[in-house]
Amino acid sequence: MSKPASPSASRPADADRRAWTAAAIARIEADFNRSADTHLIPMRLPGYADIDVYLKDESSHPTGSLKHRLARSLFLYALSNGWLRDGRPVIExxxxxxxxxxxxxxxxxxxxFIAxxxxxxxxxxxxxxxxxxxRCHLIEHARDLNSESERLARETGGHFMDQFTYAERATDWRANNNIAESIFKQMxxxxxxxxxWIVxxxxxxxxxxxxxxxxxxxxxxxxxxxxxPExxxxxEHYERNLAGTASAAPTPCGGSRIEGIGRPRVEPSFIPSCIDAMIKVPDALALAAMRWVSAALGRxxxxxxxxxxxxxxxxxxxMRAAGRSGSIVSxxxxxxxxxxxxxxxxxxxxxxxxETEHSDALITAAGEGAALPTLPWAGTPNTPG
Structure with missing residues (x-):
């Protein structure tokens, strides 16, 4: 039977690991330092003269989406926790x-990296x-994403980043140029x-x-x-949380058709008490709004x-119904x-x-000041108009 390594024998490996982690964090911070902040774009809504609307354009990040902020935070969190190793894969x-x-x-x-x-x-x-x-590892069913990621991490000796568990805790929500701090500085x-409102x-x-x-x-x-999304x-989980029945499982769904948002299960990073209200948006209406915004921005x-x-x-x-002026950022x-x-x-x-025609007409009318069809809404008792 071999003897366990002495503390002095383990020091070089530990020192090498810490040196690699320090260098990795420095590379990420340097990447951030040479990247500009994203733009805040004013957007005129003809039917709402006293309400200013702005879009925070996260598509201008180096990787083209809001998720650039999340990925940076997840990597720094994993490195600081000692979860990443030189040469070993990252799985998401x-x-x-x-x-x-x-x-x-x-x-x-x-x-x-394996997606x-x-x-x-x-x-x-x-x-x-x-x-x-x-490298993309494609599977048939969205419900198997986590279990397959965990399997790959075990087999490769890599690390499953698990965005749906760690997203809410990896971001420094008080500062460090998170999206909220950036919005308020630009406003x-x-x-x-x-x-x-922020939407x-x-x-x-x-x-x-x-x-x-x-x-x-x-x-x-x-x-x-x-x-x-639909x-x-x-x-449903948010509604149940407001009613004090959040322990009951929401009705299962097949997964969102709006890529990047919506989930077939409640994820650990979704914290209902952090938001003031929710609205349920039909996919046809969301995609009509997507086309309307695209036409308004020219892209x-x-x-x-x-x-x-x-x-x-x-x-x-x-806000208009309550006679309120102000600003909305999305x-x-x-x-x-x-x-x-x-x-x-x-x-x-x-x-x-x-369908597209009817939804396009509804969004066009809403942009000009007509009321949207009534959509499911849930809010805390002190939520203002």
């Missing part, structure tokens, strides 16, 4: 954008992951510098948690609305941005360039039976 369960961003940071550190994702993920996202040096010189959507729940925590920590009166359990955006924008219209209508999550084969393809809509 992702439908695309998080994997694109994590592939970027893995390549920055010289680590192999476990549904087989029907858009080819544009698969190509983007591969462009950044990642400082606007007519209504403290937004009445986001939930994939992991990390962004809604960061926004909700930051506005409370900074003692702002801003409210956070989370817009949930095939997702978050809205394509993704479906999650459309989902958010339906939430913007809903809170703008509530998130432009990613570019529509990633969805040429889906949201910008007539065949995709036909195959899924999603």
């Amino acid at each position: 369960a992702s439908s695309g954008s998080t994997a694109v961003s994590e592939a970027h940071f893995a390549r920055l550190l010289g680590l192999p 476990v994702m549904p087989r029907d993920t858009s080819p544009e996202k698969i190509a983007a992951i591969e462009f950044h040096g990642g 400082a010189l606007e007519p209504h510098p403290v937004p009445t 986001c959507s939930a994939g992991t729940g990390g962004t809604s948690a960061t926004l909700g925590r930051y506005v409370r920590y900074s003692r702002h009166d801003t409210r956070v609305l989370c817009a949930d 095939h997702s359990v978050f809205f 394509r955006v993704g479906g999650s941005t459309g989902t958010n924008f339906v939430g913007v219209l809903a809170v703008a209508e509530r 998130i432009l999550c990613d570019s529509g360039a990633r969805y040429a084969h889906s949201y910008y393809s007539a065949d995709w809509y036909a195959a899924r039976g999603i």
Whole structure:
């Protein structure tokens, strides 16, 4: 039987590991230091003269989406916890954008990266992951993403990043240029510098948690609305949380058609108490809003941005009905360039039976000031109009 290594014998390996971790963190911080912040774009809504709307354009990150912030935070969190090792793969369960961003940071550190994702993920996202040096491991059912990621991590000796568990805790929600701090800095010189509402959507729940925590920590009166897509359990879970029945499992669903947001199960990073209200958005309406925003900006955006924008219209209508002026900030999550084969393809809509004409008319009218159809809404008792 071999003797256990003495403490002095283990020091060089430990020192090498700590040196590699320190160098890895320095590379990520240098990458951040040479990257600019994202733009805050004012957007005029003709029917809401006293309400200013802004879109935080997260598509301008180096990897093209809001998930760049999350990936950076997840890597720094994993490194600081001692979970990453030189030469060992990083594995993530992702439908695309998080994997694109994590592939970027893995390549920055010289680590192999494997994205476990549904087989029907858009080819544009698969190509983007591969462009950044990642490998795509495609599976049939979204419900198996985590178990397959855990299996790969065991077999390869790698680390499963697990965005859906760690998103809400990996981000420094008090500062460090998180998305909330960035929004408030950029709003400082606007007519209504403290937004009445910030509207986001939930994939992991990390962004809604960061926004909700930051506005409370900074003692702002801003409210956070989370817009949930049609095939997702978050809205039902939030309703049950308000009613004190959150222990009951939400009705299972097949998984969201709006890539990057919505989930078939409640994820650990979704914290209902961090948000003030939720709205349930039909996919047809979300995608009509996506097309409306794309036309207004002169460039394509993704479906999650459309989902958010339906939430913007809903809170703008509530503010107007209450006679309130103010500002609303939402998130432009990613570019529509990633969805040429889906949201910008007539065949995709036909195959899924999603109508477009009626929804386009509703969103156009809402942008000009007409009320949206009544959508499911849930809010805390003190949620304002």
